[in-house]
Amino acid sequence: MKERGGPVYFFGAEASSVSGTLPGRSIALFLDFDGTLVPIQKDPGRCALSGETKSQLQSLAGSDRHFVAVLSGRALSDIKSRIGIQNICYGGNHGLVISGKGMRFVHQEASRAMRAIDRAAQKLNKEITGFPGAWVEQKKYSVSLHYRLADKKAIPELKKIFHEVSAGFLRSKVLAVMKGKKVLELMPASWDKGLAVLWILNRLEGGYLPMFIGDDVTDEAAFRELKKRGITIRVGKSKSTLANFYLKDRQEVYRLLESIRVQPNSLKKE
Ligand SMILES: [Mg+2]
Numbered sequence: 001m002k003e004r005g006g007p008v009y010f011f012g013a014e015a016s017s018v019s020g021t022l023p024g025r026s027i028a029l030f031l032d033f034d035g036t037l038v039p040i041q042k043d044p045g046r047c048a049l050s051g052e053t054k055s056q057l058q059s060l061a062g063s064d065r066h067f068v069a070v071l072s073g074r075a076l077s078d079i080k081s082r083i084g085i086q087n088i089c090y091g092g093n094h095g096l097v098i099s100g101k102g103m104r105f106v107h108q109e110a111s112r113a114m115r116a117i118d119r120a121a122q123k124l125n126k127e128i129t130g131f132p133g134a135w136v137e138q139k140k141y142s143v144s145l146h147y148r149l150a151d152k153k154a155i156p157e158l159k160k161i162f163h164e165v166s167a168g169f170l171r172s173k174v175l176a177v178m179k180g181k182k183v184l185e186l187m188p189a190s191w192d193k194g195l196a197v198l199w200i201l202n203r204l205e206g207g208y209l210p211m212f213i214g215d216d217v218t219d220e221a222a223f224r225e226l227k228k229r230g231i232t233i234r235v236g237k238s239k240s241t242l243a244n245f246y247l248k249d250r251q252e253v254y255r256l257l258e259s260i261r262v263q264p265n266s267l268k269k270e
Pocket residue numbers: 032033034035036214215216
């Protein structure tokens with residue numbers, strides 16, 4: 001499906017052999033949140049799902065043809081409250097915790113790593129006082145250093161602090177570093193969104209076609225796992241992505257979800 005030189009534009013003619021086969025398929029939709037369903041905000045606390053997107057997700061989740069999961073780097077309680085829909089599956093902390101649609105999972109290393117996460121958060125908090133705009137988000141099973149609002153000149157120093165604090169945890173292989181857009185994160189090693197997607201897919205019955213849509217480097221793990229068995233879509237053009245396809249922006253994510261939503265309901269799973 002993928003061409004050399006980067007992903008194929010999903011709404012372009014080159015993708016029609018794949019996009020044209022979607023009507024009639026039951027799709028297991030895996031969606032990232034920030035930058036995919038909502039615009040990225042300087043303050044992530046301000047990201048809210050639009051009424052339009054919420055109804056669209058509700059409608060997709062309410063159809064008996066499709067399965068919907070939202071996988072985010074946010075804490076589970078955070079992503080759940082921002083989406084606020086009952087009938088979907090949620091993955092928090094990049095899928096370290098999964099809940100919804102009869103599924104319940106907490107990665108065993110996540111529980112074990114909680115104390116290390118706590119210590120790392122305390123150290124980071126102490127080290128970054130004096131850097132306005134930088135802040136530490138303790139998310140129970142992972143911890144993030146956000147620097148989107150920090151002075152540009154301070155960013156190399158903030159990264160250095162992060163890596164110094166991380167070093168001890170990396171040596172003992174308890175935690176690993178995850179990079180995102182203007183954020184560095186420490187989380188239990190050996191888990192990512194790709195493995196979380198496989199965990200969910202293994203529990204789904206029926207002929208679902210998996211589709212993953214995401215905009216960030218943390219979504220690449222899911223593109224890696226689904227590359228040969230599903231449709232992988234990066235939001236925003238990126239040459240280095242493992243995704244088969246790309247969409248130009250979030251508006252096109254809405255357009256794609258809408259095209260899946262309005263397919264005739266009479267068509268059954270394969
Ligand atoms: Mg994102």
